[in-house]
Amino acid sequence: MLVTVTRPIEEAMNGVQGLERIKSTTTRGAAEVDLYFAWNVDMYRTLELVNAGLARVQPTLPPTARLVANRLTFAAFPIIGYSLTSSTVPQTRLWELATYEMKPRLNRLGGVATVVVQAGRSPSSRFAWTRLG
Numbered sequence: 001m002l003v004t005v006t007r008p009i010e011e012a013m014n015g016v017q018g019l020e021r022i023k024s025t026t027t028r029g030a031a032e033v034d035l036y037f038a039w040n041v042d043m044y045r046t047l048e049l050v051n052a053g054l055a056r057v058q059p060t061l062p063p064t065a066r067l068v069a070n071r072l073t074f075a076a077f078p079i080i081g082y083s084l085t086s087s088t089v090p091q092t093r094l095w096e097l098a099t100y101e102m103k104p105r106l107n108r109l110g111g112v113a114t115v116v117v118q119a120g121r122s123p124s125s126r127f128a129w130t131r132l133g
Contacts, residue, residue, distance in 0.1 A: 005031045008060055015053065018037045018038045020037060021035075043071055
């Protein structure tokens with residue numbers, strides 16, 4: 001993936017005017033390339049340039065590769081992240097606090113569409129077994 005998909009896309013995007021940084025994540029069967037632009041660029045025009053670059057590189061990619069470019073801004077896609085950490089409170093208790101106390105309160109706030117608890121260790125992820133006989 002890195003050699004056949006991610007790198008060619010990164011190289012195709014290097015010429016887009018106003019590009020300040022490229023950050024990519026490659027996993028088995030997937031690649032995500034994030035492009036960061038200067039604040040003063042016209043993002044609608046820049047999206048056209050990105051799509052043109054993707055169209056140029058598409059024939060060189062594996063035939064199963066699907067390319068999608070999305071224009072994301074904080075105004076169109078606002079996100080806030082919280083991290084709960086503790087050296088004394090168990091991970092399962094932090095998960096319970098996030099899921100049963102914080103999430104419902106955040107969901108009741110005006111303008112909040114979705115609250116997702118990620119990672120942590122849910123109490124149900126712990127298991128015990130007993131040997132019978």
